Amino acid sequence: MKKEVVLQIENLHKSYGQKKVIDGLNLSVERGDIFGFLGPNGSGKTTTIRMILGLISLDQGSIILNGYDVQKDFKKAIGKVGAVVETPKFFQGYSGYKNLQLMAGLYSHLPPGRVEEVLEMVGLKNRGRDKVSSYSLGMKQRLGIAMALLNQPEVVILDEPTNGLDPQGMKEIREMIVQLSLEQDITFFISSHLLHEVEQICNKLGILKEGRKLAQGSVKELLQKDYEAVEIVTTSREKAVKVLQSTGFARDFSSTERGIRLKVDKGYSEKLIQKLVSSDVPVQYVIPENQSLENYFINLTEGGSQIA
Ligand SMILES: Nc1ncnc2c1ncn2[C@@H]1O[C@H](COP(=O)(O)OP(=O)(O)OP(=O)(O)O)[C@@H](O)[C@H]1O
Ligand SMILES: [Mg+2]
DSSP states (O other): OOOOEEEEEEEEEEEETTEEEEEEEEEEEETTOEEEEEOOTTSSHHHHHHHHTTSSOOSEEEEEETTEETTTSHHHHHTTEEEEOSSOOOOTTSBHHHHHHHHHTTOSOOOTTHHHHHHHHTTOGGGTTSBGGGOOHHHHHHHHHHHHHTTOOSEEEEESTTTTOOHHHHHHHHHHHHHHHHHSOOEEEEEESOHHHHHHHOSEEEEEETTEEEEEEEHHHHHOOSEEEEEEEESOHHHHHHHHHTTSSEEEEEEOSSEEEEEEETTOHHHHHHHHHHTTOOEEEEEEOOOOHHHHHHHHHHOOOBOO
16 A cells, blocks of 8 residues: 655755755655654754744745645644754753743643643653753753644754754653654654764664755665675786776775675676686685675765776
């Protein structure tokens, strides 16, 4: 069964002056996803999130949220959405409970006890009556998420929810997101610049670089490649490249400290070795690279220095 698309971004563009920050971005998030919006610093994650939430205008393209166009039907589009963008702000001298209560006053139809409920969901029930000024960064982050949950959203957008937290704090936020996704049926759109972070909880990933999408899919799909990456340790880089270039099953050569790295079509690694040996290329080792998502991400966002 095809799942409902809750966020559809098409051909999105945004410039600041001459600088193109978002450059033709397309994305789609389905109901139930924990979607990781991954990209290095400055790639345009926060800018995209601000446009989704109507905090800044877009230059071109469209954003459809819960079936409504953010530019045309903003109120309807944003109705079932909660968000935390960058560091949430609170009244430090008030308790977490009081902060939430003030916010709850802005919504007309919240069920009684909702503030207690969201405090419990984010694991702050026992500290709810303490002043926010006494909270750790992780607790403030959770209070921000509690605020985003107040209005019973179906979609929650979090901009770098674990930024600045220690490993334990990060783990707690991750576990909380997974739990909310399962127990409250919430779709999450989470930005991060940390791959291992999104890898652990997200079922889908969109990878962003300089305002463009480099890849989107499930972690499994992204790694299901029709090639293997190998490093050849050799003192004759040029000869190795020359010999292999003509084979048709090797490509994308780049230089490494000890030799070259390249992509070989699946099933051709034996032929690759035969070819090198029969052409008298001195080969010390042929090392298959562990195609982890980390390698995949680094290759995509940094690229190697191409030599052929
Ligand atoms: N108001 C603005 N005026 C000018 N340039 C801006 C503005 N906001 C963002 N930019 C630029 O847009 C680019 C993308 O910024 P953005 O904050 O969206 O990146 P990001 O992916 O969220 O990065 P980070 O991981 O550091 O949070 C950066 O080059 C940034 O300097
Ligand atoms: Mg950002």
